[in-house]
Amino acid sequence: MRKINRRKFLYCSAAVLSSAMPFCSFWPFAGTDSEASGSVDIRGRIFKGGAPAKLWKWSHEGFFYTKLKDNKVVCGICPNRCILAPGDLSVCRSKVNIGGTLYSLTYGNPCSLHVDPIEKKPLFHFKPRTTAFSIATTGCNFRCLNCQNWEISQVKPHQVRHYELFPRDVVVKAQSAGAKSIAYTYSEPTTFFEYMIDIARIAREEGIYNLWISNGYINRKPLLELCKVLDAANVNLKSYSDAIYRKLNGGRLEPVLNTFKTLREQGVHFEMTNLVVPGYVDDPDMVKKMCGWILDNLGTDYPLHFLRFFPKYKLDRLAPTPVSTLTRFRKLAMQEGIRYVYVGNVPGHEGNNTYCHNCGKLLVERKGYLIPTYNLVGNKCKFCNSIIPGVWA
Numbered sequence: 001m002r003k004i005n006r007r008k009f010l011y012c013s014a015a016v017l018s019s020a021m022p023f024c025s026f027w028p029f030a031g032t033d034s035e036a037s038g039s040v041d042i043r044g045r046i047f048k049g050g051a052p053a054k055l056w057k058w059s060h061e062g063f064f065y066t067k068l069k070d071n072k073v074v075c076g077i078c079p080n081r082c083i084l085a086p087g088d089l090s091v092c093r094s095k096v097n098i099g100g101t102l103y104s105l106t107y108g109n110p111c112s113l114h115v116d117p118i119e120k121k122p123l124f125h126f127k128p129r130t131t132a133f134s135i136a137t138t139g140c141n142f143r144c145l146n147c148q149n150w151e152i153s154q155v156k157p158h159q160v161r162h163y164e165l166f167p168r169d170v171v172v173k174a175q176s177a178g179a180k181s182i183a184y185t186y187s188e189p190t191t192f193f194e195y196m197i198d199i200a201r202i203a204r205e206e207g208i209y210n211l212w213i214s215n216g217y218i219n220r221k222p223l224l225e226l227c228k229v230l231d232a233a234n235v236n237l238k239s240y241s242d243a244i245y246r247k248l249n250g251g252r253l254e255p256v257l258n259t260f261k262t263l264r265e266q267g268v269h270f271e272m273t274n275l276v277v278p279g280y281v282d283d284p285d286m287v288k289k290m291c292g293w294i295l296d297n298l299g300t301d302y303p304l305h306f307l308r309f310f311p312k313y314k315l316d317r318l319a320p321t322p323v324s325t326l327t328r329f330r331k332l333a334m335q336e337g338i339r340y341v342y343v344g345n346v347p348g349h350e351g352n353n354t355y356c357h358n359c360g361k362l363l364v365e366r367k368g369y370l371i372p373t374y375n376l377v378g379n380k381c382k383f384c385n386s387i388i389p390g391v392w393a
């Protein structure tokens with residue numbers, strides 16, 4: 001990794017961010033000597049007591065980028081393939097070009113940490129009844145009009161409070177919380193790829209599972225690298241229409257479909273989530289086509305979750321998805337041949353539960369994130385001995 005001297009890094013960062021964020025009222029040091037006022041991070045917060053070494057820890061050279069002419073760089077992590085001239089901030093707002101080197105601004109700086117039941121991800125067929133230490137930084141490579149976490153996904157790193165937590169610290173925290181896994185989640189973890197993979201490598205050595213909760217908008221090379229340490233994923237298949245992807249999410253469909261194929265090829269357990277947004281993603285014909293693609297390319301066994309939409313962000317005037325639509329889509333997907341189809345965000349719906357694809361008996365009853373009934377023995381149905389897809393024990 002190429003290193004630059006701290007003073008140069010600060011100077012460049014100040015120049016970049018003060019021009020990129022002129023509205024920032026607490027940007028204190030552009031054009032000043034940062035050491036004179038204590039140590040200052042690259043988002044403009046003042047650190048008490050001064051700790052210059054921290055400044056370097058907060059910058060990390062990006063992975064999978066290429067240098068171009070005139071000190072430009074192109075990031076190869078996701079299909080946006082941002083081309084950044086010196087001083088440019090990326091589409092995901094997480095990366096910056098300083099003097100011809102791409103830096104991640106979010107490495108070691110999570111803004112959200114929680115211990116969640118794994119069912120919340122949602123992952124229903126992977127280590128049920130365990131908890132996931134869940135972590136996010138700011139940033140996303142999409143612009144979903146209905147984003148549920150826009151307060152962290154659609155902002156720049158300096159605009160929210162952060163923890164300072166380096167990869168080994170994250171693993172230690174997960175261990176002390178008794179979590180079986182670490183989930184990279186809430187915003188878009190692909191945009192903090194460098195941080196995620198460094199944590200994941202240590203977690204793998206320590207016997208902690210790695211969960212990727214993502215929009216699936218990632219290029220093949222970084223995904224293959226991630227798959228080496230990934231145990232499970234929930235990937236959002238936001239619709240089965242490229243036009244809707246462009247309009248609703250600011251992305252494209254095909255790269256996401258490729259992600260599913262790669263996960264399958266690499267033997268990673270994954271589940272699919274489809275948020276049913278009224279007026280955008282509630283066409284039964286599209287759902288039928290989506291199921292057809294899943295069956296042709298992935299088979300019958302990967303769980304599919306239809307989630308209820310609630311008004312949020314720029315779609316705050318839409319009504320929630322009618323429960324009848326979700327029930328209908330679940331039935332349709334099962335009739336098409338997908339064996340495990342769920343309904344999410346509707347407490348008490350029978351689509352919260354898992355039923356054996358062979359004998360139809362109740363295997364896992366879910367009440368919120370609690371599991372009062374559990375009828376699997378290892379990875380088999382207790383009643384008919386059929387193998388249930390997933391990683392259960």
Ligand code: SF4
Pocket residue numbers: 075076077078079080081082090091092093094095140141190191
């Ligand atoms: S990860 Fe961020 S910087 Fe890299 S290509 Fe995607 S949007 Fe651009």
